[in-house]
Amino acid sequence: MESDMMSENRLENSEEEVKLWEKIWCEMKKMSVVALPAIFNTFSTYGIGVISQAFIGHIHPMDLAAFALVHTVLLRFCNGVLLGMASGLETLLGQAFGARQYHMMGIHLQRAWIILTATTTLLLPLFFFTPPIFKALGQEEDIARVAGIISKWLIPVAYAFIVSFTCQMYLQAQSKNIIIVYLSAATLAVHIFLSWLLTMKLKFGLAGAMISTILAFWIPNFGQLLFVMCGGCKETWSGFSFLAFKDLLPVIKLSFSAGAMICLELWYNSILILLTGNLKNAEVQINALSICLNISGWEIMISLGFMAAACVRVANELGKGSAKEARFSINVVLLTSFAIGVVLFLFFLFLRGNLAYLFTDSHDVVEAVDQLSLLLAFSILLSSVHPVLSGVAIGAGWQSTVAYVNLGCYYLIGIPVGVVLGYVFKLQVRGVWIGMLFGMFAQTIVLLVITFKTDWDKQVADAQKRVRNWAVEPKPEPGDAN
Template sequence: MAMDGGDKAALLEKHHHLQVEENSWVNESKRLWKISGPAIFTYICQYSLGALTQVFTGQVGEIELAAVSVENSVIAGLAFGVMLGMGSALETLCGQAYGAGQLRMLGIYMQRSWVILLTTSLFLLPLYIFAPPILTLFGESPEISRAAGKFALLMIPQLFAYAINFPIQKFLQSQRKLMAMAWISAAVLVQHTFFSWLLILKLEWGLTGAAITLNASWWLIVLLQLLYIFITKSDGAWSGFSWLAFQDLFSFVKLSLASAIMLCLEFWYLMVIIVIAGHLDNPVIPVDAISICMNINGWDAMISIGFNAAISVRVSNELGAGNARAAKFSVVVVSLTTIIIGVICTSIVIATRDVFPYFFTSSEAVAKETTRLSFLLALTVLLNGLQPVLSGVAVGAGWQAIVAYINIGSYYIVGLPLGIVLGFVFDFGAMGIWGGMIGGIVLQTLILIGIVATRNWDKEASEAESRVNKWGGSVANH
């Protein structure tokens, strides 16, 4: 049957519309990978510093592995969460200012963030100094608490490196200058691997060697990134140190605190599993096994955090430029991309469950327990696909305070009590603790999906514009 002119036109129109959609999808994917690719690589390299230190100390002995694992996961993990959270206020502000074309504000924002984060470091110092009694209070065994406390004291320089590093990262990230960060992180990781082997295993300096290498590596990253900014001037975003860094600090602290609470509640949630596992019978084996799983989960989470960074940059840039539709489309593309990656990573964990524990430990008992927990690890990895991306959308749009409340409800009112009941009342041990907490992550993910799907994006774009104008006025007038 022959087509009339109207049918032909409609078919051509439909074909053209599909082509435009396909092109938009491809273009948006390219934009996202251009940001997320180097970001994932950078985060994996930086996360691997602590993870490799665990691998090398695991070859020394069970108590050394437990000490580094607990310090890395609990003490440094707590500080990392606070610092990354406080620094992530810059993702909203720098991203939206960059989208609005107000470059000079970025350098001022970074300096404000340094002032706030260095002050925060001083408040976090007691956590490192009094680590043994704090860990014992949380129920960690005295032997593990003493060893982790000794290591925590040696790791104080890392705390101050975090304070300088995270604002630098957000500053460079919002301008999409991610390749410089990637190259620096890769170079530092190579030297870190060599010196970890040399100091921990070859020279047998144990925990002291681990601390020297880890501190030096973090400070090397900070110094090289600073050199890059000072030399290149970052296309005008860096115009030198300024007293403006001390203006509008109260508003900045408010957003920084909301960001910190939101992110810390996520970071600490999985960290709590290790602390609660310390209450189980013969805690060294479950603590080591969960630490190994968290290590693997951490590496996978770096992929999600890379996409979290990408979607945060895309959403904040587009909202800052007033493009609500582009921001919304970006959310759809990144969500589907990360779900696919989550499925692939989950399959890898299940396929290698009998092999990967031996990279971290020579203890048969620890390896067996790790393999037993690997199915819960696989489920957590699957959830890693979407959940951090939705948090990235929240940061890009400036919804940190809303997400903080959702995290309190999902994680600490539902997930944590459920984990304790399953682990201790129903006697499922480490599997019960972790299983209950996965329930909290599922609940949080479902609520975030609902919020992202029902948000008025045009309203978000106008709010971004007023935020840039409000905090940019004092800079623009100087």
């Protein structure tokens, strides 16, 4: 009798394990539908800048320096502001889709276009007054002058971010973003061809490179817009509506909270570079740090894919009203991203300074990278976790809370610790980076505590309340009353 009961228990446990693995596999498939296209799109967007820079480098060294300056400082600043504000859209779209409020998704998309277009227009003075801005920052007059020419060429790229960010989020919320992969792949091929044709073959110089860059950002946008408006999203897109102008204020507030959250994180690395520029032997220090950040940047692109997956899955499940599934999605995405982070941590820890030979022949720079390799490995490990937690926060609509967390952890802990270790204790760039890691670690711990201490049943109620309060009903067509 006892043996029969034990065998029954073993059978039940075995069935539960099978069901658990089936559930994990199902969740991973849902996650990959969002994460993989997002990762590919992030790589391709980064690739556009790399390709442009490579062809401009064959035109004139000053053009290359000016493009690198505008692309790294000005365009990245605008990118951060617009991406941050657009991330508020992810919350609304994901929760509306989960709650089956399909008609609201098109309205939310149009609201985001209105808000981001106004924001981009307000940022235009930065593009028109680039030379005096860069001169005030200590750049040479000739480089600042060419940067002023390039910045005006990049105005269409700034407006391209509006369509790019919002359409990607709109498609991701519905798990229809595989179209983005095809468009991104085609765009890279076209960009390489046009850059060669216009700069090398037809000798249009800088103008040819900039024309190709503009087209590279707008070609996928046109493709996404056609897909959305021509039947690819029949349930969620019903055409342009004046309802998009209704109740804009709460959407604007959420957009500003989201913008603050993302920008505080993106500007953190920029401040690290500025701090390093004032250290002894700054050229070697900056070169070594830029190599490490370049390597780390490629890994972060993977994490951003998982960030998108966490955001979509959490928002969808909260919109559906399933707290249990939201928690399960968080665990699966977080553990998957962390597992990849551990593998990369060991890989970069093993290679150490040898990676630098891919970027430089300088023995001093290689040695400096070798000294930073342990910090790079830990940075990559943390970067596999905290973007996912940020994605959870966006999916749940916690942008304002995380903005305060980022402000406290990065600017009240990370930067002061970095300054003290780098300058007072003379640890140079290592001290600055240790400070950065302190900030990242503090942010990760706080977000982990918030995530796992959260009452997800309450989050479901909050999400469904948000969906109800922000919903507007379309006007009935003639004859619908019958």
